[in-house]
Amino acid sequence: MNHFELRGGELHCEDTPLAKIAEAVGTPVYVYSSATLERHYQVLRDALAAEGVKDPLIAFAVKANSNVAVIATLARLGAGADVVSEGEIRRALAAGVPPERIVFSGVGKTEAEVAFALKAGVAEINVESEPELDLVNRVAQDLGVRAEIAIRVNPDVEAGGHAKISTGKADNKFGVSFSEAERLYAKASNLAGVRPVGVACHIGSQITDLAPMEAAFAKMRGLVERLKGEGLGVERLDLGGGLGVPYFNQPEPPAPADYAAMIARVTKGLDVALAFEPGRVIAANAGVLLARVTHVHQRAEGRRFLVLDAAMNDLLRPAMYDAYHDIRPVKPRAGEAVTYDVVGPVCETGDTFTRDRALPPLQAGDLVAFMTAGAYGAAMASEYNSRLLVPEVLVKGAEFAVVRPRPTYEDMLARERPAPWL
Numbered sequence: 476m477n478h479f480e481l482r483g484g485e486l487h488c489e490d491t492p493l494a495k496i497a498e499a500v501g502t503p504v505y506v507y508s509s510a511t512l513e514r515h516y517q518v519l520r521d522a523l524a525a526e527g528v529k530d531p532l533i534a535f536a537v538k539a540n541s542n543v544a545v546i547a548t549l550a551r552l553g554a555g556a557d558v559v560s561e562g563e564i565r566r567a568l569a570a571g572v573p574p575e576r577i578v579f580s581g582v583g584k585t586e587a588e589v590a591f592a593l594k595a596g597v598a599e600i601n602v603e604s605e606p607e608l609d610l611v612n613r614v615a616q617d618l619g620v621r622a623e624i625a626i627r628v629n630p631d632v633e634a635g636g637h638a639k640i641s642t643g644k645a646d647n648k649f650g651v652s653f654s655e656a657e658r659l660y661a662k663a664s665n666l667a668g669v670r671p672v673g674v675a676c677h678i679g680s681q682i683t684d685l686a687p688m689e690a691a692f693a694k695m696r697g698l699v700e701r702l703k704g705e706g707l708g709v710e711r712l713d714l715g716g717g718l719g720v721p722y723f724n725q726p727e728p729p730a731p732a733d734y735a736a737m738i739a740r741v742t743k744g745l746d747v748a749l750a751f752e753p754g755r756v757i758a759a760n761a762g763v764l765l766a767r768v769t770h771v772h773q774r775a776e777g778r779r780f781l782v783l784d785a786a787m788n789d790l791l792r793p794a795m796y797d798a799y800h801d802i803r804p805v806k807p808r809a810g811e812a813v814t815y816d817v818v819g820p821v822c823e824t825g826d827t828f829t830r831d832r833a834l835p836p837l838q839a840g841d842l843v844a845f846m847t848a849g850a851y852g853a854a855m856a857s858e859y860n861s862r863l864l865v866p867e868v869l870v871k872g873a874e875f876a877v878v879r880p881r882p883t884y885e886d887m888l889a890r891e892r893p894a895p896w897l
């Protein structure tokens with residue numbers, strides 16, 4: 476459920492007409508709903524609580540939506556942060572996430588990033604390989620601290636979804652095998668700079684079937700039991716694997732209650748603190764990309780292009796993952812549906828959001844909203860074709876705030892320097 480709906484023939488975000496935001500901020504622009512972000516977090520938290528999962532750490536995956544105001548909205552409800560870079564740690568801290576609720580994942584943490592994380596006092600570093608274990612151990616000792624770490628396991632399951640967002644197959648770069656995890660956990664328990672506190676996994680994103688998740692999590696349970704059996708302390712289990720969201724024509728994702736019941740089933744009696752790293756399921760339906768029709772180009776030979784002022788640099792998912800986004804006119808006109816190829820102005824054929832999409836009739840100047848764009852939208856935006864970085868707006872009821880303004884062309888050029896020989 477989200478808070479984008481037609482009222483009086485006009486698409487609103489909560490109590491704010493999207494047209495009002497377009498008027499004030501211009502287009503393209505991302506618009507997020509506070510109420511939807513909050514609701515998604517609360518639904519997940521409450522579903523887990525209803526199944527008796529005690530005080531889980533729900534660490535919002537900052538990569539899905541890195542805007543500080545978005546993270547702060549969730550932090551106020553008690554969310555932690557799952558981060559994969561120093562930049563994301565800084566964003567989480569700036570948003571008010573306490574360091575003891577920040578989990579640092581990622582396959583290529585640098586020495587500087589590990590040092591930054593340890594100085595900041597993050598809760599846990601999810602170690603993804605042996606060289607990384609050695610690195611964290613060394614950096615922690617140099618700093619005179621003992622880093623709490625989890626070993627990230629690659630459970631080798633096929634979770635469905637697009638190949639580019641699968642993270643839990645043996646040939647994906649993430650984590651170590653179960654046998655490696657056991658060896659590294661035992662090794663870590665003898666190192667002076669680290670304290671192994673748990674194990675972690677992440678099996679992929681946009682998962683719409685609970686069965687592979689349950690299979691992977693059952694394997695993780697087995698690992699926890701084996702480690703405990705060897706006399707090693709395991710206090711935490713981080714069960715990552717991103718629940719899918721309804722992208723209109725995709726399989727229906729599992730209900731949070733069914734997901735929570737599966738978690739409770741698979742972890743029953745295990746006596747570990749649980750952590751989760753949801754991104755998309757919280758943020759995707761809480762945001763839209765608002766764009767304006769530049770013109771309709773009707774080819775004499777037939778194809779009809781709806782040319783927008785938003786492009787692949789603003790919303791990369793269709794070009795990168797063939798992702799489907801529902802496109803809704805902000806003030807739908809009456810009349811028969813018309814078939815369009817919806818494109819942006821970037822000089823790439825890939826800058827095509829969709830082909831042969833039936834939409835209500837549209838004209839130059841009309842506004843459209845790409846739905847389900849709150850995750851992996853603005854976070855992946857760039858200035859490709861020297862287009863200004865897309866701004867972001869956060870709505871709360873009838874109020875809205877520009878939480879990342881559109882830069883000016885002067886800002887864009889001021890970041891560069893002439894080479895001395897030019």
Ligand code: PLP
Nearest residue numbers: 536677680681717752753754755
């Ligand atoms: N945590 C890790 C380690 C990830 O790799 C990802 C996504 O790939 C996430 C969390 C967030 O996944 P999602 O946005 O599908 O919930």
